[in-house]
Amino acid sequence: MHDKDQSIVDRVLAGEKRAYAELVDRHKDKAMTLAMRMLKNREDAEEALQDAFVRAFHALPRFEWKSSFSTWLYRIVFNVCASALARRGEELHRSIDEETEGETFDPPSDLLLPDAQYESAEFATMVQEEVERLPSMYGPIFTLFVMQEMSYEEIVNVTGLSLSAVKVRLFRARALLREAVAKRLANDIAELPKEGVQESL
Amino acid sequence: MNHLSNNELQSLIDGAIMNGERSRLMAHLEECDRCRREIEFHRSVTRVARALPPVKPSAHFTERVMTRIAPREQPAWLRWTLNNLGNIFGMIFVLGVLGYFLTTPKLFTFQTSNEPSKLTEALQTYNGLYDNAKTFIVGQAEKLKGNPPAVSAATDETGKIPVMVVSSLLLLVLLDRFVFQRISRVRMR
Numbered sequence A: 001m002h003d004k005d006q007s008i009v010d011r012v013l014a015g016e017k018r019a020y021a022e023l024v025d026r027h028k029d030k031a032m033t034l035a036m037r038m039l040k041n042r043e044d045a046e047e048a049l050q051d052a053f054v055r056a057f058h059a060l061p062r063f064e065w066k067s068s069f070s071t072w073l074y075r076i077v078f079n080v081c082a083s084a085l086a087r088r089g090e091e092l093h094r095s096i097d098e099e100t101e102g103e104t105f106d107p108p109s110d111l112l113l114p115d116a117q118y119e120s121a122e123f124a125t126m127v128q129e130e131v132e133r134l135p136s137m138y139g140p141i142f143t144l145f146v147m148q149e150m151s152y153e154e155i156v157n158v159t160g161l162s163l164s165a166v167k168v169r170l171f172r173a174r175a176l177l178r179e180a181v182a183k184r185l186a187n188d189i190a191e192l193p194k195e196g197v198q199e200s201l
Numbered sequence B: 001m002n003h004l005s006n007n008e009l010q011s012l013i014d015g016a017i018m019n020g021e022r023s024r025l026m027a028h029l030e031e032c033d034r035c036r037r038e039i040e041f042h043r044s045v046t047r048v049a050r051a052l053p054p055v056k057p058s059a060h061f062t063e064r065v066m067t068r069i070a071p072r073e074q075p076a077w078l079r080w081t082l083n084n085l086g087n088i089f090g091m092i093f094v095l096g097v098l099g100y101f102l103t104t105p106k107l108f109t110f111q112t113s114n115e116p117s118k119l120t121e122a123l124q125t126y127n128g129l130y131d132n133a134k135t136f137i138v139g140q141a142e143k144l145k146g147n148p149p150a151v152s153a154a155t156d157e158t159g160k161i162p163v164m165v166v167s168s169l170l171l172l173v174l175l176d177r178f179v180f181q182r183i184s185r186v187r188m189r
Helices: A002-013 A018-038 A042-062 A069-088 A096-104 A120-132 A139-147 A153-158 A164-191 A194-200 B008-012 B019-031 B033-052 B060-067 B076-083 B086-102 B118-143 B158-186
Strands: none
Touching: A002 A018, A002 A042, A002 A069, A018 A069, A018 A120, A018 A139, A018 B060, A042 A069, A042 B060, A069 A139, A069 A153, A120 A139, A120 A164, A120 B033, A120 B060, A139 A153, A139 A164, A139 B033, A139 B060, A164 B008, A164 B033, B008 B019, B008 B033, B019 B033, B076 B086, B086 B158
């Protein structure tokens, strides 16, 4: 992946501008997922992603390979989307106190997880819908860590947040998902006919 | 019973626990149903989320990015043609007009035929307007000098050709400046 990106970047820097289309094709889906998790609107996300790819192209001569191309690109996407959110008046970064106070955050204990079938298609649908609903503050961190399998250090590099802030936001994202999905699972069980409940118990 | 802390829970979900901690945490999980369920749930969410399809941008996304970065170069002949569209049309127009005049000498005499063509009629109207304007200007000039206006019965046929040529060239310049060059610019975008 890294070598392939590097060979394409070398071709672009050598003057073969059209080769940049290969880089766009390789990274656009994951980058779009990140933009969508931040902006929650397809049109805005696509516009921001276009801007990010154009900026990345112009900044390519200054890219020093201190990180992978994808990490560098996601940083640009993240910053472009953060600017778009700021224009909307939405806050993405909070003060250090607000970030760290979450270290004592406890998952809700009043809503116990039911014995659910986590392999079912319904569960997958619930997770997808609730991931899409995660606030812009937490959704991107969850996406980068879980869906794009980035390390904490890479996420720090992409977002510019501190390591503890990344961990707190990831945990809050998980807690929000847990609460939302557990509620839906509990509702589903409540709606089952009595025989079904007895069987599931 | 003390439950797992957030950090411990997160480390267990991600499988990133230190060796020294492992036995203590596993012992807790064996006893605590709530924490075990939490771990199982979050691992399932992680597994499902990892398998979710990415959000794809629209079909022509890459082309749109590339258009902003490196617009495709047009062939040289097409670029030249578009840049010189006004001149080309102008040349064709002038050649057409000249060719028509040269091949239709009757027009130069402006004799009235029994069945004048539309072009002849148009040129006669044009010449009539020219004559009227000329008569009016000459009359006004004579009035200012105190002389009675001279009635010009015959028009100066030789004076019409330069006026027509200058008017045609002026028309071409205006067409080129305001029509053809704009069309050309729009097509180059």
